[in-house]
């Protein structure tokens with residue numbers, strides 16, 4: 001706990017779609033929940049290439065200025081930290097330039113369109129000696145934090161099986177606009193970078209490094225309507241509004257088997273075209289003494305199975321299942337709510353992420369365990385995804401380089 005007044009820290013946001021808004025809101029809220037960061041963010045400048053979008057953001061959120069060209073953010077001396085929330089294909093160029101300008105970097109996942117991009121940004125950050133955070137926000141759910149602590153403490157014994165799913169219907173409607181997300185050059189490997197990147201991060205965070213993968217992918221909706229105007233987020237257009245159709249160049253769905261360094265085995269499934277599934281993100285981690293289950297849609301609940309008989313022996317069969325409602329003793333729940341089972345939301349995870357980023361900026365000696373997800377995590381996630389893509393071509397298990 002620092003007693004001195006927090007130092008103002010000028011921040012900028014590049015790309016003001018969904019994630020740009022969430023980063024700006026996180027900067028605005030973070031000291032409400034974490035007053036001991038040592039710094040207090042000030043919204044200095046917002047950049048977006050769509051005419052008028054940055055100005056509207058500045059008027060609504062209180063940025064001091066708005067620009068269309070992100071390069072102008074880097075020459076603004078009051079800016080010490082930059083959020084990169086532009087589409088994937090800009091991550092490498094903008095992320096590396098932010099670091100080279102000596103500014104701290106909070107960048108969205110997947111950090112580019114493949115491991116080469118993530119590595120380039122990591123190297124730029126390393127050379128510049130700035131701090132960086134990556135948007136793997138699902139780690140910060142208190143139930144996920146609790147699951148990680150229990151796994152590390154051996155509560156479920158040796159981990160044997162890991163099942164991870166990230167199923168969404170955001171692209172299930174064939175009338176959905178052909179946005180940057182469906183271009184290989186601009187969106188990378190489709191659902192792999194978009195959703196499976198989070199799954200790989202959760203797998204590594206809970207169970208440790210992945211050694212090898214074998215995967216299958218599919219494009220189920222091969223053509224989509226070219227939008228007639230700028231799109232944002234996961235917007236849809238009505239087919240009749242657009243005359244042209246274009247090719248979907250990247251993956252709608254992936255299923256992968258995972259081998260962990262520990263010997264554990266895993267299954268990861270991700271789809272953006274899963275009708276009936278809305279943010280069905282979750283995992284089961286099964287050990288030889290029990291199993292933990294989590295579903296983002298019930299973010300504050302951790303299902304815990306396992307137990308011991310009266311004589312202390314492990315209940316290998318008929319072990320009971322309990323629901324733990326997370327509360328102030330779990331993760332950062334206490335920074336948001338005073339009691340168990342009072343719900344936190346998605347945006348709160350981003351506030352936790354902002355706090356971890358700013359803590360690392362304020363304290364260069366911060367232990368990694370208290371800091372954000374790093375560019376090393378982004379590189380590791382991207383290597384696993386690249387290995388999945390290689391495996392689809394080779395038809396074989398692919399080691400992670």
Ligand SMILES: NC(=O)c1ccc[n+]([C@@H]2O[C@H](COP(=O)([O-])OP(=O)(O)OC[C@H]3O[C@@H](n4cnc5c(N)ncnc54)[C@H](O)[C@@H]3O)[C@@H](O)[C@H]2O)c1
Nearest residue numbers: 015016017018019048049050085086088108109135232233
């Ligand atoms: N962590 C998460 O849970 C999560 C969720 C959604 C998106 N994301 C990631 O966040 C990033 C943005 O996704 P989104 O959903 O906010 O997309 P979006 O399409 O809603 O927003 C992107 C914004 O960037 C702007 N932009 C594009 N090129 C630009 C440039 N050269 N300079 C300035 N602005 C530019 C666009 O005009 C748009 O406003 C992606 O990398 C995505 O993978 C992460």
